[in-house]
Amino acid sequence: xxxxxxxxxxxxxxxxxxxxxxxxxxxxxxxxxxxxxxxxxxxxxxxxxxxxxxxxxxxxxxxxxxxxxxxxxxxxxxxxxxxxxxxxxxxxxxxxxxxxxxxxxxxxxxxxxxxxxxxxxxxxxxxxxxxxxxxxxxxxxxxxxxxxxxxxxxxxxxxxxxxxxxxxxxxxxxxxxxxxxxxxxxxxxxxxxxxxxxxxxxxxxxxxxxxxxxxxxxxxxx
Amino acid sequence: xxxxxxxxxxxxxxxxxxxxxxxxxxxxxxxxxxxxxxxxxxxxxxxxxxxxxxxxxxxxxxxxxxxxxxxxxxxxxxxxxxxxxxxxxxxxxxxxxxxxxxxxxxxxxxxxxxxxxxxxxxxxxxxxxxxxxxxxxxxxxxxxxxxxxxxxxxxxxxxxxxxxxxxxxxxxxxxxxxxxxxxxxxxxxxxxxxxxxxxxxxxxxxxxxxxxxxxxxxxxxx
Numbered sequence: 388x389x390x391x392x393x394x395x396x397x398x399x400x401x402x403x404x405x406x407x408x409x410x411x412x413x414x415x416x417x418x419x420x421x422x423x424x425x426x427x428x429x430x431x432x433x434x435x436x437x438x439x440x441x442x443x444x445x446x447x448x449x450x451x452x453x454x455x456x457x458x459x460x461x462x463x464x465x466x467x468x469x470x471x472x473x474x475x476x477x478x479x480x481x482x483x484x485x486x487x488x489x490x491x492x493x494x495x496x497x498x499x500x501x502x503x504x505x506x507x508x509x510x511x512x513x514x515x516x517x518x519x520x521x522x523x524x525x526x527x528x529x530x531x532x533x534x535x536x537x538x539x540x541x542x543x544x545x546x547x548x549x550x551x552x553x554x555x556x557x558x559x560x561x562x563x564x565x566x567x568x569x570x571x572x573x574x575x576x577x578x579x580x581x582x583x584x585x586x587x588x589x590x591x592x593x594x595x596x597x598x599x600x601x602x603x604x605x606x607x608x609x
Numbered sequence: 610x611x612x613x614x615x616x617x618x619x620x621x622x623x624x625x626x627x628x629x630x631x632x633x634x635x636x637x638x639x640x641x642x643x644x645x646x647x648x649x650x651x652x653x654x655x656x657x658x659x660x661x662x663x664x665x666x667x668x669x670x671x672x673x674x675x676x677x678x679x680x681x682x683x684x685x686x687x688x689x690x691x692x693x694x695x696x697x698x699x700x701x702x703x704x705x706x707x708x709x710x711x712x713x714x715x716x717x718x719x720x721x722x723x724x725x726x727x728x729x730x731x732x733x734x735x736x737x738x739x740x741x742x743x744x745x746x747x748x749x750x751x752x753x754x755x756x757x758x759x760x761x762x763x764x765x766x767x768x769x770x771x772x773x774x775x776x777x778x779x780x781x782x783x784x785x786x787x788x789x790x791x792x793x794x795x796x797x798x799x800x801x802x803x804x805x806x807x808x809x810x811x812x813x814x815x816x817x818x819x820x821x822x823x824x825x826x827x828x829x830x831x
Binding site: 400401548549566 | 797
């Protein structure tokens, strides 16, 4: 079974998006391109990390990353990414609302999972085989997987900005020891890689079971 | 006039100390040496950064960094550092309670400042001449200086741990653009250096004046 990874572009003060994400502000108010300039302005310098971002056998994301809608589905909404999303694999979207699987051009298939993070992970691992499962975001979803002890490798891409407010990575995540395995700096971003070692699979799964039954999939109304 | 710098050892989730700092837990509960292992276990690899930490013409710190006491002074308390503190320069301690200047062995002199961050900075700059003034901590003090637009260079020393709770750096600090000027990684820590450029001295000083009159020196009862 492949490892579970998570790549997050993040401000120096720990935010991965601003407040009030919506159709006109997919990363929230006051963020603009500040977290992602390295992707757009330094694509060659950051080629390795950009390739890695979408190099997984399957993806998991929260509903708020899939779109700005809440509550019942607007079936016209098929994600932020247009007809051919950049994933080219199965993507499992955590939601409280059932929706039929959505096949997009280029091999991306959105599956909508109402059973919580363990169901999403099991289905993603089945789809990925021995390849990586990537937790794509947003903050609430990543924080759930971290709390459950289910992330093997965390890759932070720190942009040189303080945002002051927004969606905070690590909110509610308890004390966790990390092992740093690399760093790379290109001018507009510092890439940090951390491995997380839990106390064996049993402990890990126990924590996951607790997390899965004690709260709904997503701290948002999605 | 020398620049104003700030060096902070910080967890990946943004804490510089745990909760409930006290005589038996100077860095707060649950922290132990997790933020500072690089200092103790890798002193040679981190020699440049360790030298830089105490390489200033004067220092400013909050009362909570000077000691665990609150309210009126216990005059027997002369800091965490024993008879010869590692500063060897003038140190300006922000407090609400007057106290006579304290001369220690090795050239460290603690001055107690009741007039707020601007008074502390002016006195520190006068003492430092053309050398750097270092804001030594803790989080509440650094956050006040950042909010006031008074820090020229921020040096974060990121330790590979999530603490989950404690004293958060950047709490209450508004959106601020940074320029990254360096990174170095030694295994137990990543050193990140950022320059902060404000909109000229007038703007900067205006913000400082606002900050100084709108709240007391320190968000704590010190």
